[in-house]
Amino acid sequence: MGNEKCCVVQCERNLDQEYWDAQYKANVTGWDLGKIAPPIKTIIDNLKDKNCRILIPGCGNSYEAEYLIESGFTNITVLDIAPTLVQNLTEKFAGNTNIKIILCDFFTHQGVYDLIIEQTFFCALPPRMRQKYVWKMHQLLADSGKIAGVLFQKQFEVNPPFGGSKEEYIALFQKAFTIVKMELCENSIPPRANSEVVIEFKKNPDVAVNLYTFEGITCSGCMENVSDKLAQINGVMNVSISTDFSKVLIVSTEEIDLTALQFAVSYDEKYKIKKATVTN
Structure with missing residues (x-):
C-alpha cells in the first residue's frame, strides 16, 4: 500500500x-x-x-x-x-x-x-x-x-x-x-x-466444511500435534488452526462425529473441542 x-x-x-x-x-x-x-x-x-x-x-x-x-x-x-x-x-x-x-x-x-x-x-x-x-x-x-x-x-x-x-x-x-x-x-x-x-x-460442494472452538493449545508445537492427530482421522482432508489456537477448520468427506474429534485429542486432558457457532 x-x-x-x-x-x-x-x-x-x-x-x-x-x-x-x-x-x-x-x-x-x-x-x-x-x-x-x-x-x-x-x-x-x-x-x-x-x-x-x-x-x-x-x-x-x-x-x-x-x-x-x-x-x-x-x-x-x-x-x-x-x-x-x-x-x-x-x-x-x-x-x-x-x-x-x-x-x-x-x-x-x-x-x-x-x-x-x-x-x-x-x-x-x-x-x-x-x-x-x-x-x-x-x-x-x-x-x-x-x-x-x-x-x-x-x-x-x-x-x-x-x-x-x-x-x-x-x-x-x-x-x-x-x-x-x-x-x-x-x-x-x-x-x-x-x-x-x-x-x-x-x-467444492462435495465436502463438509466445519468450524470448531478449541481449548488447551498453548504453543505452535501443540498446534502441530493437534493438527496431525485430527488429520489422521478417516475422511479428514484438511485441518487449519487459527493463529490464536482457538478455532479449528476441518474439511472432510462428510462431517466427523464430535466424539471422534474429541477422542483424537484426548491424549491431553486439557484439550476440548466443540462445534462453533456464528457468535463464537
Whole structure:
C-alpha cells in the first residue's frame, strides 16, 4: 500500500463495528482508491451472466457495485458493519432495485450467492478469523459458486491491513475450494504493484466444511500435534488452526462425529473441542 494511511485508530483496538464506523465518520479511509480497483474491473468485465447473485462483503464505498450496475448486473448485495457508511450507500443508491445494501456482521449474514467479490475484506480481518472466513464463504456460496478478487502477497508493519502469502492461502483454502487461479496481479495500482495476487476459488460442494472452538493449545508445537492427530482421522482432508489456537477448520468427506474429534485429542486432558457457532 506504499504510504497509504489506513486507520485513524491504532490496531490494538478491537476491529469491531465501533472501530470501522470511526474510520468513516473521520473520513480516514486510506484503503479507498476513489474508484474501482483495476483487477476487480477485469474480473467483472469477464463475467457473462448479468443476473448472477453477487455479494460484496466489507463493501466500503462500493465502487465495484457502481461498476456492476453500470455494466448491467441486476442482483447485487453489498454489506458492511459500519452504520455511517451504510447510511451513505443507502442514500447513494436510493431507488435502484438492482442492489441490496445491508448493515450487518458478515459472519451472521444468510444468503446464497454465485459470486463473492473479495476486495480488501479478507485483509481487514484479524488473521485469527481466517478459518472462520473460509467456513462462512463456503456456506454462502451456491454449489458452483466462486470467490474472485485480490489478496495481498506481502506483510505489513502496521495493521490493518493484514497481509499473507500464496502458501498460506493454499493451506487455508485447499479442499474446501478448488484454486482455479492465484497469480501475481498484473494491473494493480502503482502503490500495490507486485504485492497482490488475483484469485478465483471455486467452492467444492462435495465436502463438509466445519468450524470448531478449541481449548488447551498453548504453543505452535501443540498446534502441530493437534493438527496431525485430527488429520489422521478417516475422511479428514484438511485441518487449519487459527493463529490464536482457538478455532479449528476441518474439511472432510462428510462431517466427523464430535466424539471422534474429541477422542483424537484426548491424549491431553486439557484439550476440548466443540462445534462453533456464528457468535463464537
